[in-house]
Amino acid sequence: MSLPANEHIAAMENEDLEIGLLLEAVYRKYGYDFRNYAGAHTKRRIAQRKSLAGLDSYTEMIHKIIYDEKFFFALLLDLSINVTEMFRDPWFYKEVRQLIVPHLQTYPFIKVWHAGCSAGQEVYSMAILLEEEEMKERAQIYATDFNELILAQAKRGIYPIDVIRQYTANYIQSGGRESFSDYYTADDKHVILDGRLRKRILFSSHNLATDGVFGEMNIILCRNVLIYFNKELQERVLELFCDSLCPGGFLCLGSKESLKFSKLADRFESVAGREKIYRKKRLQE
């Protein structure tokens, strides 16, 4: 039998309160701030972990989070969705080649920041693109994520063999100029990206919810990350990006993300609508 409407609302409010306390405990104990992540997604992930662990209540879960570090790290993985691929949305990379590269080529040296880089596929895609456009040697690429485990994978640049068909198709569609197989070797289980791709990349830990500015970037790519944040955290992060970009610098968001309703919207012009590429206005513009 379902609860009467008012009791149902009260139960939901209590559940929200418990989840709020749980996220507070995570923040106070481990310093990871999920308090401003989008509600529904965060709730779903926490509920799944609670049921997997056979816990009866969120209050029990708070206790386990505080006293069982391993349990917390499992939850951390649940909350940082790491889905990614090389040349994800190939049409986006096509626009980067056609619209952004000609501007970047006017600089003697460029700085690129991938924020929320996951296991590195997006970063290596960019490294390949810059190499093909003969810009890699004058680029410094910063690749950051708050999840240390995923960053360790990113540094290795080794991926399961079964993804290679998709990555190759994406590369071709994105306007890749070479044969994609030039960039990796393979054994029966893995593709191992060529170590030379790593040469201009610096991987480091950075939490968009709590850490500060990265100075004077020419391009920031933060794709499919803001979608997991609530409005308040999205604004914080967009402000961080605006402050980290040089005038005329580019900001690239994911296909479901936008500057449309942000306070920062008038600091940028849209360069490619579907691809969510924006350019920071110079002061006089």
Ligand SMILES: C[S@@+](CC[C@H](N)C(=O)[O-])C[C@H]1O[C@@H](n2cnc3c(N)ncnc32)[C@H](O)[C@@H]1O
């Ligand atoms: C869905 S993946 C997107 C990866 C890649 N940018 C792409 O579009 O394919 C989201 C990434 O954001 C990272 N992330 C989530 N919250 C973060 C935060 N507060 N600071 C830094 N990275 C975060 C996750 O760990 C995950 O690797």
